[in-house]
Amino acid sequence: MQEAGNSNKFKPKFNFDMKKIFTKETALLNLGLLMVAVGIHVFRNTNKFASGGISGLSLLFSYYLPGWPVGSLMFILNLIVLLLGYYVLGKESGAKSLYGTFVLSAMIWVIELVFPLKQPITSEKFLEFIFSVFVPGFGSALVFHTGASTGGTDIIAQIMKKFFNIKVTHGLMLVDFFIALTAGALFGVQACLYSVLGVCLKTFLMDSVLESLRIYKIMVIISEKSKQIYHYINGDLNRGATIHYARGAYTVEEKEVITTVLSRGQARKLQQYIMREDPAAFITISNSTEIIGKGFGGFE
Numbered sequence: 001m002q003e004a005g006n007s008n009k010f011k012p013k014f015n016f017d018m019k020k021i022f023t024k025e026t027a028l029l030n031l032g033l034l035m036v037a038v039g040i041h042v043f044r045n046t047n048k049f050a051s052g053g054i055s056g057l058s059l060l061f062s063y064y065l066p067g068w069p070v071g072s073l074m075f076i077l078n079l080i081v082l083l084l085g086y087y088v089l090g091k092e093s094g095a096k097s098l099y100g101t102f103v104l105s106a107m108i109w110v111i112e113l114v115f116p117l118k119q120p121i122t123s124e125k126f127l128e129f130i131f132s133v134f135v136p137g138f139g140s141a142l143v144f145h146t147g148a149s150t151g152g153t154d155i156i157a158q159i160m161k162k163f164f165n166i167k168v169t170h171g172l173m174l175v176d177f178f179i180a181l182t183a184g185a186l187f188g189v190q191a192c193l194y195s196v197l198g199v200c201l202k203t204f205l206m207d208s209v210l211e212s213l214r215i216y217k218i219m220v221i222i223s224e225k226s227k228q229i230y231h232y233i234n235g236d237l238n239r240g241a242t243i244h245y246a247r248g249a250y251t252v253e254e255k256e257v258i259t260t261v262l263s264r265g266q267a268r269k270l271q272q273y274i275m276r277e278d279p280a281a282f283i284t285i286s287n288s289t290e291i292i293g294k295g296f297g298g299f300e
Contacts, residue, residue: 029146033100035139036150037107043132045070046120048187049194053153054078055108055136056179056195063186071109078105085155088162100143104150129194137202141209173203211289217267218288219260222246223274223281226256232273233258237266261291 040055048059058073065073078101120128143150157171166174176199184192223229226243233241241260248255262270267285274281 025146028142029100030103032139032142032146033104033107033150036136036143037104037111037139039132039134039136039139040070041108041111041115042117042121043128043135046117047125047128047132047194048183048191049129049132049198053150053176053179054081056176056183057153060179060182060186069109069112071105071107071112074108075102075105078102081153081155085159088159100150125194129198133198133201134205137205138209140202141206141213144206145210145213173199214289215264216288216291217262217264218286219258219262219267219270220284221258221260221274221281222255222283223258223278225278225281226258228277229270229274229281230258230260233260233262233270236273237262237270239266261288 036055043049044055045059045062049056054074054077055070058070058077061073061077062068062070082098082101122128140150153172153175156175157166160166160171160174164171177196180195180199181192183195221229230241230243233239239260239262241258244257244259245254246257247253260270271283271285274283
């Protein structure tokens with residue numbers, strides 16, 4: 001009986017935390033990838049808008065390989081670029097970037113098979129151009145916000161930085177412009193102009209979306225219940241705070257001043273907590289998109 005009881009410890013245990021698998025970050029990553037896939041297939045490829053990225057490069061290759069789906073070409077090119085990046089740069093691409101790269105190619109491949117499109121869905125070329133920029137641009141911003149990537153041109157830009165000392169952003173812009181200009185030679189001047197404009201608009205859009213997603217709230221609090229407040233910040237919000245002392249110009253009284261940096265959701269919770277505990281507290285709130293330090297990020 002003892003041997004039978006001890007045999008249980010040899011049974012493999014599989015502890016899958018579903019909350020860790022299906023997180024908000026995972027949902028944003030997949031939503032972003034789906035938006036990019038739909039934007040590329042429905043709006044970009046049918047209009048020959050090669051506005052940068054591996055998707056644009058795949059569109060150029062599809063001109064010479066008409067029997068190949070763009071999704072399959074993206075998969076092959078991404079694999080080549082990832083292997084090149086691994087060889088030249090080392091383990092620069094994380095698991096999420098690998099996931100984003102291959103899942104995007106698979107999504108486009110599946111969408112092409114399920115909803116094949118040989119021509120634009122409308123006759124309004126400029127309208128389709130706007131959607132070809134904003135839908136995948138917004139999706140790419142969501143993907144980059146999670147720390148992943150959608151393609152391999154960022155790795156090409158990193159290789160250019162290593163050998164030619166060019167900033168990654170400048171290298172990425174050069175690669176995208178090269179792809180857009182090449183589209184002009186294959187698909188005509190109009191496609192070229194749309195593609196170049198698309199590169200500029202996409203860069204501006206992604207910077208704007210990423211900046212809005214990365215906004216943090218800097219809160220400066222003066223309260224009679226400062227000890228309770230910074231304990232709430234440390235314990236319930238799991239954030240740090242700085243306490244310094246200041247003297248009021250009118251009352252000439254010295255009080256504790258709490259400064260903390262929070263996400264928008266955390267700032268809202270803290271504001272509600274303070275209003276419950278000390279309605280007379282004095283709070284100033286400002287926005288910041290660049291926070292460097294433990295728990296927020298580092299120098300790029």
